[in-house]
Amino acid sequence: MILFTFGWVNAAQAEASGDMPDRLRLGVVVAADDTARDRVEPFRLAMEEIVDLPVDLFLLDTLGDAIERIVDGKIDYVRLSPSAYAAAHRICDCVEPLVTAGPDDFPARFYAILVSKRGAGNTSLEDLKGTRLAVGNKHAVAAYRVPLANLAADGVNARAHFQTLVEVQNPLEGLRAILDGRVQASLAWSSLAGEAKNGFTAGTLNDYYVSGAKGFSDLEIVWRSPPIPYSAHVVAKNLPDALKRRLRAGLMDLRREAPDAYLAIEPDLPGGFEPVVHADYRPVLRTYEDDFAKVLARD
Numbered sequence: 001m002i003l004f005t006f007g008w009v010n011a012a013q014a015e016a017s018g019d020m021p022d023r024l025r026l027g028v029v030v031a032a033d034d035t036a037r038d039r040v041e042p043f044r045l046a047m048e049e050i051v052d053l054p055v056d057l058f059l060l061d062t063l064g065d066a067i068e069r070i071v072d073g074k075i076d077y078v079r080l081s082p083s084a085y086a087a088a089h090r091i092c093d094c095v096e097p098l099v100t101a102g103p104d105d106f107p108a109r110f111y112a113i114l115v116s117k118r119g120a121g122n123t124s125l126e127d128l129k130g131t132r133l134a135v136g137n138k139h140a141v142a143a144y145r146v147p148l149a150n151l152a153a154d155g156v157n158a159r160a161h162f163q164t165l166v167e168v169q170n171p172l173e174g175l176r177a178i179l180d181g182r183v184q185a186s187l188a189w190s191s192l193a194g195e196a197k198n199g200f201t202a203g204t205l206n207d208y209y210v211s212g213a214k215g216f217s218d219l220e221i222v223w224r225s226p227p228i229p230y231s232a233h234v235v236a237k238n239l240p241d242a243l244k245r246r247l248r249a250g251l252m253d254l255r256r257e258a259p260d261a262y263l264a265i266e267p268d269l270p271g272g273f274e275p276v277v278h279a280d281y282r283p284v285l286r287t288y289e290d291d292f293a294k295v296l297a298r299d
Contacts, residue, residue, distance in 0.1 A: 019240045020053070020240055020242070020243060021053065021076070021239070021240075021243075022053070022054075023053050023054040023055065023056055024047065024051050024053050024054070024055045024056070024076050024077060024243075025055075025056050025058060025074070025075045025076045025077070026044060026047060026055050026056065026057050026058065026075065026076070026077050026078070027058045027060050027066055027069055027070065027075035027077065027078035028040050028043075028057065028058070028059060028060065028078070028079065028265070029060045029061070029062065029063055029065070029066050029078070029079070030059045030060065030061070031061065031062070036059055037057065037059060039264055040057065040264050040265065041057075041264070042258070042260045042261040042264040043261045043262075043264040043265040044057050045261065046250075046254060046258050046261035047077075047247075047250075049250075050246060050247060050250030050251070050254075051243060051246055051247060051250070052246075058074075058075055060078075063080065063081060063084040066078045066080060066084065067080070067084055067087055067088045067091070070088055070094075070095055070234060070236060071088055071091045071092050071094060071095070073094075073236060075236075076235060076236050076239060077233070077234070077235050077236075077247070078233075078234055079231060079232070079233050079234070079265060079266075080231070080232045080233075080234050081141075081231065081232065082141070082228055082229055082230070082231070082232055082281055082284045083141050083145070083284055083287070084232070085097060085232035085234055085281055085284070086281055086284040086285045086287065086288050087288060088234070089278070089281075089285065089288075090285075090288040093237070094236060094237050094238065095234050095235070095236065095237055096234065096235055096236075096237040096244070096278065097229075097232045097233065097234050097276045097277065097278060097280070097281065098233050098234070098235055098244065098247055098248045098251060098275070098276070099233045099248060099251045099252065099273040099274060099275055099276060100229035100230055100231050100232060100233070100273065100274055100276045100280070101230055101231050101233075101266040101269035101271065101272065101273055101274075102230055102269055102271035102272065102274065103191070103201070103202055103230070103268070103269050103270065103271050104193070104201055104202075104270075104271045105271055105272075106191065106193035106194065106201060106271070107193065107227070107274070108229060108230055108269070108271060108272075108273075108274045109191075109227035109228060109229060109230070110142070110189055110190065110191050110192075110202070110203065110227070110228055110230060111189065111190055111191075111192050111224045111225050111226075111227060111228065112142045112143075112146040112147040112150065112187065112188075112189055112224070112225040112228070112283070113147075113187070113188050113189060113190050113192075113203075113204075113205075113221050113223065113224050113225070114133075114147060114151075114185055114186070114187055114188075114221070114222050114223040114224075115174075115175060115178065115185060115186050115187075115188050115204075115205070115219050115220065115221055115222065116128060116178065116184060116185040116186075116219075116220060116222050117178050117179065117184070117218055117219065117220075118217070118218050118219060118220040119218070120184070122184055122185065122222065123220070123222065124222060125151075125156055125161070125222060125223055128161075128162070128184060128185050128222065129161055129162070130162070130163050131162060131163055131183070131184035131185060132162065132163055132164050132166050132182070132183040132184055132185075133158060133162040133164075133165050133166065133183060133184070133185045133186065133187070134165075134166050134167075134168045134173070134174035134177045134178070134182075134183040134185070134186035134187065135148070135158075135165045135166065135167055135168070135174075135186075135187050136167070136168065136170070136171065136174075136187065137167060138296070138298040141284070141287075142171075142187075142188070142189035142228075143170075143171050143174070143187045143188065143189065144187065144296075145284075145287040145296055146225055146228065146283055146284060146286075146287060147187045147223075147225060148187075148292075148295050148296055149283075149286040149287045149289075149292040149295065149296060150225040150226065150283050150286060151223070151295075152291075152292050152295045153286055153292070154223075157295055158295060159295055162185075166182070166183050168186070171186065171187065171188040171189065171204040172204060172207055172208060172211075174186030174187065174188060174204075175188065175204060175205075175208050175219060176213075178219065179214075179215040179218060179219075185222065188203065188204035188205065189203045189204055190202070190203030190204060190205055190206070190221070190224075191203050191206075192224065199216065205219065205221075225283050226282065226283045227280075227283075228281070228283050228284060229274075229276050229280050229281065230269055231266070231269060232276070232281065233251065233273070235247065248275055251273045252273050252274075252275065254272075254273060255270075255271075255272040255273065256272075
C-alpha cells in the first residue's frame, strides 16, 4: 500500500470524468534489464494514485518499440528521449509531452554547442568560415543532427560554411582535435548551468575539465542551440484534458512526494520534473523536417 498522498487529487477527481478511460496503459523501455518490472513498480503504483485509475505496465525492448506503440495507440504514456519524441511526432500528430526531467536543480535543459580555440581569431561563426569542423557520426543527436539543423535554421549551412566536416569518435576527441590543430572547431553539448570555469555542471566541457587534461582554459563556446529538454514523458494526445492535467500536476510533485517512485523512472536525472510543451522540442523536431534533410545527409 502506498503511504504518500497528493493533496490535489480530490479536487482533480471532482472534475468531469465521463470520458475518462477505464485504465491507463504505461509503456517503459527496459532494453535487457531483467529486473525492470520490479524496478518500475513504485512508479506504476504512484501513477495509479495520481490518475485514480488502474495502470497496466507494458515493458518495451527499444525506443523504436515505444514509438510504434504510442503512435499505434497501444499505450497511453511512455518516457522517450527528445529525439524519439520528435520521431513519433513526425509519424503522426498524436502525441503530447507533459514533463521533462533534469540532472540537478538547474533548469532541465541542455544545449548543442560549437567550440573553438580561444584567442585564435575564431571568436565567431564568420571567423570560422572555411575552417575544419569536427562532428559526430550521422546518428549523433547533440554532436551532429541538432547542431547542423539549428545552424541551418540560423542561416549557416555547415557543409558550405566550413571547408570540411571531420568525423571524430566522440565530442571529447573533438576538443582534443581543436587543441592539437587537426580542426578549428568542434560540436559538443553542455548544460550551460553552473560555473563556466568548471565546464558547467554537465556536458563535454565538464567532462574535459574533470579529466584534468591540459588546454581547458583555451576553449570557448562560439555558438549554442536553443535549449533542449533532457527527456520527454509523453501521452497520447487524445487522452482527456482533465486526465493530462492530473498527470502533469502529479508528476511535478513526484520527486518530493515519492522519491523512490521518481527514481524508478528517472534514475539518471534525479533533479525532478518540469512542465514542457511541444514547442520546447523545436531544436530536435527540426532534425526530422524536410527543410534540413540535405544538410544532415552524409555522403
